[in-house]
Amino acid sequence: MQDFEFHRAQTISEAVHLIAEDEGALLLAGGQTLLPTMKQGLATPSALVALRDLPELTAITARGDGRLEIGAMACHADVAASTIVRQRLPGLAALAGKIADRHVRNRGTLGGSIANCDPAADYPAALLALNAVIATNEREIAAGDFFIGLFTTALERQEIVTSVHFPTVARFAYGKFSNPASRYAIVGTAVAKTADEVRVAVTGAGADGVFRWTEAEARLSECFGPRAINGIEPDAAMLNSDIHASAEYRASLIRVMTARTIASILAAE
Amino acid sequence: MIPLSLTVNGKKVSLEVEARTLLVDLIRSHLRLTGTHIGCDTSQCGACVVHLNGRSVKSCSVLAVACDGDEITTIEALAGLNGELHPMQQAFADCHGLQCGYCTPGMVMTAISIAKEREHLDPSELREELHGNLCRCTGYQNIVKAIVAGAEAMKQG
Structure with a gap:
């Protein structure tokens, strides 16, 4: 793997600033796709900006408006085990519990999965069927407008997924x-x-x-x-x-x- | 080079590594803990599984620099001071849960994390949980037997 600069962003605005000033920089969420891709030489970022120090991105909350909000850095294992998700949207907890294998689920994240937009990933189907809304540091995007194509989303270069809002659908x-x-x-x-x-x-x-x-x-x-x-x-x-x-x-x-x-x-x- | 401090098998470690250093390379090459194996290096096989803050991860798919401040447990931490095996290791030995032994460190670390998470181990669920760990010689029958026995022994521990 080629070497790169490494940053641990302490705030979302710091992360935005770091990817803005270096065109070759990429965000690092759980890294379960990005690191294998880098090892194969298929991605060669000049810098990685890690989002793991932002605890506000991992919360799973039942909102007053009946929606379920899951932070972008919530890992698949936490979504699968979350009491709130299991009660409000058990089908989503079940989906998260079947992604990849247990080790990947302990590391891989919701935000990383949808931002990567692998055509065979599980979460995009759930977001689209549930008409979920993707919240970023700049705006809210309906799932129908978010997934554009293979590994392609509506995200702008300096946009970071912060959470996903799911309607509670029995x-x-x-x-x-x-x-x-x-x-x-x-x-x-x-x-x-x-x-x-x-x-x-x-x-x-x-x-x-x-x-x-x-x-x-x-x-x-x-x-x-x-x-x-x-x-x-x-x-x-x-x-x-x-x-x-x-x-x-x-x-x-x-x-x-x-x-x-x-x-x-x-x-x- | 990036400074890094973490706790490995209960000991504080401080060192400097390149950003691209994988956790498995830190463990094997820098710390000389070679019980953790690299089987595939493409995130498939699980031979490199360690516990990161108590959860099983593939150490070939985690950057060392992303673990600053974290706690790592490897296979070397399991046996007692006089070499007495951890109940899960003993169960693998008793049940013939290994042949060549290459996948075994990852299997044992995975088995312990499953046993700690679950009150009861159903063999079909257990097979599902083992999807991230490949064995290419013993087959899985005896590994599943070993994990069920090892989990039981851990409870009685």
């Missing part, structure tokens, strides 16, 4: 068909049903990253059950093919995993 679950080695999603489906709408978000499969499966949403709004999506699949042309699964197989998996996710929501009632 009927929410995430289902993952994992790669057995990496635990990344070959297909992951998040389903949220509110009084007004049903949202289905898919990760691991889209050629442009996480996406909403609107055809399924329309059917499920009429009738919420696994059979409502019998016979439909997303167009394989918009899905990716790789060594693990063809686009056609992913299309089929999306239908199957969405149906299973819906069944798990109904079974929990």
